[in-house]
Amino acid sequence: MPNGLKTLTRYTIEEEHRHPGSSGEFSALVNVVATAAKIIANQVTRGAIVGSGVQDETSVSGRLDVLTDEIMVGQTQWSGHLSGLLSEQHATVLPSTQRRGKYLLAYDALDGSSNIDVNLPVGSIFSILRAPDAVVAGDAEPAETDFLQPGVEQVCAGFTLYGPATMLVLTTGSGVDGFTLDREIGAFVLTHPQMRIPEDTSGFAINAANERFWERPVRRYVLECLEGVEGPRGRDFNMRWVASLVADTFHILTRGGLYLYPRDTRNPALPGRVSLLYGANPIAFIVEQAGGAATTGHERMMEVAPAHVHQRVPFIFGSRNEVLRIERYHREPDAGKRFDSSLFGTRSLFRPAKHDQRT
Template sequence: MPLTGRWTLTRYLIEERRRYPQASGALNALLLDVSLACKAIARIVARGALATNAAAPQAGALNVQGEVQKPLDLLSNDIFLRMNEWNGHLAGMASEEMDEPRPIPEAYPRGRYLLLFDPLDGSSNIDVNVSVGSIFSVLRAPAELTDGSRELRGADFLQAGATQVAAGYALYGPSTMLVLSVGNGVAGFTLDPELGEFVLTHPAIQVPEETQEFAINTSNARFWEPPVKRYVDECLAGRTGPRGKDFNMRWIASMVAEAHRILMRGGVFLYPRDTKDPAKPGRLRLLYEANPVGFLMEQAGGRASTGRQPVLGVLPSALHQRIGLVFGSASEVARIERYHHEPPPGDSDAPLFAPRSLFRD
């Protein structure tokens, strides 16, 4: 960063583009439009209950996830669509709030990218004034979609997280922040309300390697798989347990706020697969939440996993696929993965020491 002052988001993106002389600048322009959508949503969220009026889209229906849509969910979704449909950089969009992907209107040109987003993550927390956010992911569109050879399909979005071109989130808290990666590390920008610009305040974010914090919803403990229960029990055992140190537990129930805390000061977040609803292999959405957050974590030196494998390597099978997710400090996530792959403590393949053995109590 130059000594003359902080960089704006625009300058940051220009400097990143200079690393690729062949780049057209379309990605930069797209990300600036995404940031504009986030600014608009930030203003609405800041008004709280004052923002809900007769002009807002009606809510109360269930989205494709079976969740009740709030007025601000729908309004935020509409903002993302309107801010990005016209710019000529996209071939289609998909949102957690929409059953099907949204093609670009015929009045506008098609571009070379696909945009996926959760327009207002954690919206159930708005009523109690807890931080919420928007999450987004950018993929390359298939060539035949870009040149108009065929129409948009849901399958176009079913790409592994490792193929993401860019990903990020906006956090609407005491200050509005945009955290972004274009594949060269992670940078954080704070919205300057006087300038109306996102200003680089957190360059080269790195997830701290060591941590003494974990985040999980313990009300689901009875549904956890043994490796998750083992990990949490060891953390709770504290200094006298096998980890030899005390841990603090956090739980905000807002994905963006959880991810931001871990990027800033380390820790591990677990929303694992469990037995609460056997029909659902997890709670979080692979394309709209797990992949973009996983991309940021990996770019910041952390790790993101299903508990069994890197989440960015999962090939999606459905547009609204759910998945278990663990992310944060790399060593902690690696430990949880190891617990999933090794036998539970006390188990043995040796017949003499198996549960039905000569030495059974």
């Protein structure tokens, strides 16, 4: 490890020393989650080798979805730092197998798992909440209702990115710090202290194939970006879509940008696609702590009151000024010029020549 770099273990201990009376339970929990991330990183990098002797039709992503969840449970459930765990892989809350700890853990062990089969970036996302006193004391069993806390109640949030380097990004409410796994010593070391998202950006990430389902404010925003220097924004934009929430988040943390997975009209009963408790809330916490903003389009993401543990929501986040613009467009849904249903305008994918542009 290069001289001067700080390990995650030292980082969490120093953070706890800043809070007199801390028991050390929180720093121990973060390091347990980090250990799970190291094991998952090792399995993810093996790709199709994982479970290659299994004689069934399960895809690599399907096998890794199950395996990574088992790793997260296996590393945290016994530790005594938690009262309960929650993920989409389980129909009910998993209680601690040891003593009741102060915290609850909501997580997605393998975000973007569909990218595994084509060797694109994936990651893990986690959110730490406080457990009710009655649960910690053993007077009540951990229940789904214990997890129904708005994002502002989070104690800690983080994600790991399994790419060319394995990264862990973390916030405890005092900014955002990024750690890189040094495989020589087997530890995460602080490499990206106090990450900040630029307030302005000329890049956005959205799945353009869903354009016909977007609400008018989102279509207005994207069209104005695509019009570039000749449109109302007066500058050119870049559009991309990785289909991996953690990969897009890390890009925004390092270079700025806007991520949109907006409300759409495909299924009125399912207006959003991103999990609130173990996706949108932890990412929103990180983004806000890095100077960005996160919204559903209509309200601040961190203030959404969860209705049920597997609730899914529209999710827009990134550079603050662009998020504020999107929110303004949602407050004035009928404003802006009229446009047709084609994302790329009335002629074709290609920009018309200057002398032939239509009004």
